[in-house]
Amino acid sequence: MKKILFLLFLCPLILKAQNHSENIQKIFNYELTEGHTYENLRYLCKEIGNRISGSPQAAAAVEYTKQLMESYGFDTVYLQPVMVPHWVRGGKEQAKVLNSSKLGAVDLNVLALGNSRGTGPNGLVGEVVEVYGIEGLRKLEDQVKGKIVFFNQPMDPTLINTFQAYGGANGQRGSGAAEAAKFGAIAVLVRSLTNRVDDFPHTGNQRYNPDYPEIPALAISTKDAELLSSLLKGQKDLKVYLQNNSMMKEEVLSYNVIGEIKGSEKPEEIIAVGGHLDSWDVGEGAHDDGAGCMQAIEVLRIYKEMGWKPKRTLRAVMWMNEENGLRGGQEYAKVAKAKAEKHIAAIESDAGGFIPLGFSSTGTEAQRSKLASWRDLFTPYNIWKFDVPGGGADIGPLRDQGPILIGLHPDSQRYFNYHHTAADVFEVVDQRELELGAAAMTALVYLIEQEGM
């Protein structure tokens, strides 16, 4: 009798789990056979292209994603205004070793870093001091006055999660120019952040220190960083010429783009899922972060196609200006707070359209345990890592409003082959990998809207 009572008690739980499992299977099957994510990404990459904040292409991407979500019949689609910085590269940079005793004059592959100032039309010439990251600069700070500081710390290739390797080396990119300027350097060259040795310079954000001069800051390809380093070993008076026309212009009005499906039972509880719509001004911003945006739109589109009514409110958000300001993420959180909205979860995909391994998260122990409790529902899809700390840049500002912050956690081996380069184009995104990520996010949103968080 006890046993029967126990089984009766368990029955609804088992049925519910089975139901969830079946619905998640439906999501994956649907996405892998009739998904729109890949074709939508093709349009964004090929018809619009790269889209740095403040550019006409960013405005086009705002209009495209708005129209796309409207075409899918989401309950509400709207733009959230936000002022963004407008940095322009100003044409192709030049960098050249002038006087190698071995090779003579040698062109170097470079890209100005985001927010960098230009050298002026005549460029500049300086001797080069190579340092190993920001710590290396500290050791040689009395030797860099009037010179070009060459930050040449590689990413650590032994780290399996390449984002950790990126985190370990990107101090030199983010604040190399600010730090070198303190000691009188006239420019910085920064080794590109990738484990590959190739010809692609990787741009990315950097910030000046308002108390010191704003000196030109350029990324150099890893292959040319190795070359420059080897030339410097034999010749201390090596001179490099740099020329770029980058400049910061007036701020521009732009938008976060938001699409919503209202919850049927607890509409006040919001689940935001998104990516960032802006990209750097090279390549097509395919993995970073066209992929995340198109996956987020797909989550809500799948609900419409399935005819499912979520219990809680779902929101697809295309944040603007993640790359060089984070204004969109900040504005979104500010407005949410002002309106006293209740986000129970915010999910971002901004680690590329690669096969999903799991989810990273930041939240209370209860929130993270609940997330982890769903692991078995995902392992049939090779999604198994639920203990990774993390989240996403754009959702970070929501933290103090209490939602769990979740990042799609794809395999990271190839991400830094393309990140912030001319190589981040549609062709390097695999359709099935992208779709598996979209399905994973949809399945997670499904569980949260059903079960709460």
Place this chain on the structure above:
Amino acid sequence: MKKILFLLFLCPLILKAQNHSENIQKIFNYELTEGHTYENLRYLCKEIGNRISGSPQAAAAVEYTKQLMESYGFDTVYLQPVMVPHWVRGGKEQAKVLNSSKLGAVDLNVLALGNSRGTGPNGLVGEVVEVYGIEGLRKLEDQVKGKIVFFNQPMDPTLINTFQAYGGANGQRGSGAAEAAKFGAIAVLVRSLTNRVDDFPHTGNQRYNPDYPEIPALAISTKDAELLSSLLKGQKDLKVYLQNNSMMKEEVLSYNVIGEIKGSEKPEEIIAVGGHLDSWDVGEGAHDDGAGCMQAIEVLRIYKEMGWKPKRTLRAVMWMNEENGLRGGQEYAKVAKAKAEKHIAAIESDAGGFIPLGFSSTGTEAQRSKLASWRDLFTPYNIWKFDVPGGGADIGPLRDQGPILIGLHPDSQRYFNYHHTAADVFEVVDQRELELGAAAMTALVYLIEQEGM
């Protein structure tokens, strides 16, 4: 006191596990910083290229891998003779829809399937009957006499393991011609085995039935399969022209290439690790299976570089003729039996140089449990699947000699983008993914030579 005794008892076990964990970390760190796998694969792909059994390139690959293993100082490197079939494509095939009422004449992207006969220089013309796999042929067997049978069963895109989807659809490729010939068909066109819809035809093996005519068998790209299918819907008298010059020539003497490091404690216990050296005659055989060969050589090279002496004998084996005969795998097993060799494990990497997810295996419950017991040593490298059934084609013939058969189990999402096509070139292999596979295999070999199996 009991507690202390218990701890003393546990101590060696804990130390051993820690030691294993540290050595595995050394393997991964070494491979990700100083691995040769990628550069060796570049040589095989770019300097030798594709290498079908019996071709001069296959002979070059034999010599290259022999010299490479000799240069690494393995204890023994030798060739194991084996006679292989020598099939030649005979130049570019032609396929054309002749009389589409919509489009007129339309060229189709095709590749003769392995072992196919040619049409003769004048080609052949026939009406087309579309069927859904071998089962579909059974339903229409009275309608195919004098016609071209068009097998158009797609792979099932909802299967996460794409090898399962491949297995579900490749009957039409392997025996489509043999079956269609029974009912008087004059040729077969077979939909390429990939989830993508693109212009690459995928070749692959097929076998004739000796009791029926050997009719030409060609793969058609998925995009052209969709086109042909749509044209047939509107026009039943559609005629297709096919021309190819493929033929089977005399058998050729070739070799398995074997490198060995003798075991220091139990040299009679052999662990074989390998891939197949032959490829199809298009592309560069990069993922299939240059990757596996170079990974296997790397396993033994790492031992030399580390200065490690394995307890048991390690053998890197490049099997010949996996693609269209399996002669190398069969000969290897035959010789092992004749010499009364004792293989305790045979490991093959033949699923592409993608990120390793785990290992597939076939063996006794005790063997498979032992393998699974090592799982925690691999999870730091995102390698976690130890329950997949499988092994490898070349190691299959060893089965009755008792070793556990193990396959490296990489992520399979991209494999069939390239498999057996002109697109399987060095550039579509990612260095870190390839290296992680090589390190995974080395770590597994390390555990087996230390712990036995």
